[in-house]
Amino acid sequence: xxxLPNVVTLRLDEAACVGCGRCxxxxxxxxxxxxxxxAEIADRDACMECGACVxxxxxxxxxxxxxxxxxxxxxxxxxxxxxxxxxxxxxxCE
Amino acid sequence: MSAPxxxxxxxxxxxxxxxxxxVRVLTPDWSCADWWGMISARMGSxxxxxxxEPGLYAMxxxxxxxxxxxxxxxxxxxxVLRRELxxxxxxxxxxxxxxxxVWCAAGKGTFGTxxxxxxxxxxxxxxxxxxxxxxxxxxxxxxxxAHEVRKQGGFEVVYGPVRAADLPAFLDDGEQxxxxxxxxxxxxxxxxxxxxxxxRHSLRPILLVxxxxxxxxxxxxxxxxxxxDYGLRGVLATFVGWIGGCVLGPALLPWLPGRAFRVKGAxxxxxxxxxxxxxxxxxxxxxxxxxxxxxxxxVSFLLMNFTGCTTFTSLSGAKVEVKAxxxxxxxxxxxxxxxxxxxxx
Numbered sequence: 322x323x324x325l326p327n328v329v330t331l332r333l334d335e336a337a338c339v340g341c342g343r344c345x346x347x348x349x350x351x352x353x354x355x356x357x358x359x360a361e362i363a364d365r366d367a368c369m370e371c372g373a374c375v376x377x378x379x380x381x382x383x384x385x386x387x388x389x390x391x392x393x394x395x396x397x398x399x400x401x402x403x404x405x406x407x408x409x410x411x412x413x414c415e
Numbered sequence: 416m417s418a419p420x421x422x423x424x425x426x427x428x429x430x431x432x433x434x435x436x437x438v439r440v441l442t443p444d445w446s447c448a449d450w451w452g453m454i455s456a457r458m459g460s461x462x463x464x465x466x467x468e469p470g471l472y473a474m475x476x477x478x479x480x481x482x483x484x485x486x487x488x489x490x491x492x493x494x495v496l497r498r499e500l501x502x503x504x505x506x507x508x509x510x511x512x513x514x515x516x517v518w519c520a521a522g523k524g525t526f527g528t529x530x531x532x533x534x535x536x537x538x539x540x541x542x543x544x545x546x547x548x549x550x551x552x553x554x555x556x557x558x559x560x561a562h563e564v565r566k567q568g569g570f571e572v573v574y575g576p577v578r579a580a581d582l583p584a585f586l587d588d589g590e591q592x593x594x595x596x597x598x599x600x601x602x603x604x605x606x607x608x609x610x611x612x613x614x615r616h617s618l619r620p621i622l623l624v625x626x627x628x629x630x631x632x633x634x635x636x637x638x639x640x641x642x643x644d645y646g647l648r649g650v651l652a653t654f655v656g657w658i659g660g661c662v663l664g665p666a667l668l669p670w671l672p673g674r675a676f677r678v679k680g681a682x683x684x685x686x687x688x689x690x691x692x693x694x695x696x697x698x699x700x701x702x703x704x705x706x707x708x709x710x711x712x713x714v715s716f717l718l719m720n721f722t723g724c725t726t727f728t729s730l731s732g733a734k735v736e737v738k739a740x741x742x743x744x745x746x747x748x749x750x751x752x753x754x755x756x757x758x759x760x
Contacts (some may be wrong), residue, residue, distance in 0.1 A: 322601060322725075325674050325732040346574050346592075347556035349599035350727065370729040371522065373556035387557065388730035389522055391723025392676070393616075395737045 329368040330386040335359055337382035344383060347373040436538050441472045441493070443501030449494050456491050457608060459615045465490045466514030471538040475504035479545040482586065484575070485531065486552065487512040487520050499579045503586070506544065510534055521558030528560050532568040541569065550575045550590065553597060599726045606665040609724045613661035617717060624751075625653040632758045645758045648696050652754075655696075656710055659687045660717025665724075676728075677739045680718030684710035698757070705753025712746025715739065 331352070340358030345351070350367040353360050353374065360382075372387025456462045467490045474497060483506040486496050493509060500507075510530050512520035520526035531549075535541070551559060553574045561572035576585050576596035585592055628649025636645070664671070664683055671679035688710035691697045697706040719736050722728040 322669050322727055323674060324728050325735055328731040328735055329729050330731055343561065346597070347553060349553065349577060349597065351594070351598060367727075368729060369727050370731060371518075371557045373521075373553075376558065376560050377556055377562070379562040386730065387522075389519075389723055390725070390728030390730050390733045392733045392737050393720045393723050395733055396720075396740065399737075 326366045331368045332384045333362050334382045343377045344374040347377050439472045441474050441497045443497050459612045469509045469511040472507040477504045477506050481505045484550045487517045489514050489516045492516050496579045517552045518554040521555045524558050526555050527558035528563045535568045553577050601726045610662045621657045625650045660714040664718040676719045676722050677715045677736050680715035681711045684714030701756045702754050705750045709747045709750025712743040716743040
């Protein structure tokens with residue numbers, strides 16, 4: 322399954338990349354490939370903006386506005402409510 | 416007077432076992448309480464307090480050379496992990512993630528570098544194992560910077576497979592993950608297991624609509640006519656839409672047309688409305704039109720709220736989807752008015 326095309330904020334500074342191979346290791350959607358000690362974005366639209374690559378890039382060559390792709394959390398935030406989304410704070414127990 | 420442990424006297428080597436942090440034991444077997452706990456957590460009761468004590472655990476009889484696996488203190492996560500690792504000798508380091516699973520906790524940063532480094536120190540892990548390798552779940556990566564753990568905690572991070580079920584193969588293959596182990600999928604079972612939570616989250620507004628559709632015609636027409644001719648059909652339709660948005664939508668997700676969940680949901684809603692018309696639940700041109708409208712908008716909204724449960728939606732995409740909310744509200748309101756036209760007009 323694939324989500325909306327041409328929306329994700331993922332960017333890679335190929336000049337800064339040292340080719341360590343961490344980004345393809347942590348990416349859950351095979352967005353990166355490493356060839357000749359350089360990473361490149363092979364499938365940007367598959368990116369879900371989880372931020373795993375950014376966090377694990379030792380030279381800060383990757384950037385993304387990371388967050389949960391969760392409409393319920395966005396809505397709750399707008400309405401000033403506590404989110405009921407899986408990736409957000411919840412009431413501890415009902 | 417016998418000197419208390421660790422008094423001013425230089426301690427004997429065997430003196431202070433209590434000063435060494437406790438190592439607890441994990442077994443692979445599930446008790447009745449574990450099964451019941453899993454069911455309760457999936458149904459959403461006390462899900463956020465279903466945790467266990469963080470710290471170092473032993474499975475089997477681990478030695479100084481046994482691998483160390485890191486996980487979150489959501490009990491269901493640890494239960495799945497220990498079930499998959501039966502018959503092996505290894506260490507399991509449970510981080511304090513406030514009872515949240517690895518991926519969600521990593522997104523929030525509670526399954527993170529600081530907690531991992533602190534937990535390595537608190538459990539004195541470096542004295543229990545001779546090697547300096549930690550196996551982390553790949554989905555912990557959004558919270559943990561491997562190069563920082565090496566710098567601050569002295570341990571090398573190896574990212575293991577996404578799914579606990581792949582761990583035996585990963586461990587047996589020299590801690591190498593295949594590309595398939597690295598990819599997150601979202602198969603039917605994974606989508607359906609979330610349905611109870613979806614139903615629960617939308618229960619209140621759905622009950623409100625159902626009650627309104629049941630009692631307003633009764634107030635208008637009196638009890639037998641209002642309820643029998645109009646009220647019960649309204650309740651039935653509401654529950655069909657609810658099941659559609661929370662169960663059918665997630666189940667049919669790969670086959671519904673469009674990429675956006677609001678589009679997928681709208682198509683599903685329209686299809687369900689037409690089925691209700693065929694079944695005679697929606698009757699007459701105007702109510703059928705109304706049904707198509709409030710189902711299209713309502714199921715679109717319900718399915719859009721499923722984005723946060725999926726494994727592939729992005730924040731940027733969710734920001735695009737959420738713009739449909741005013742249109743969805745308008746669709747539901749106008750659709751409900753038209754749907755009810757046969758009793759109030």
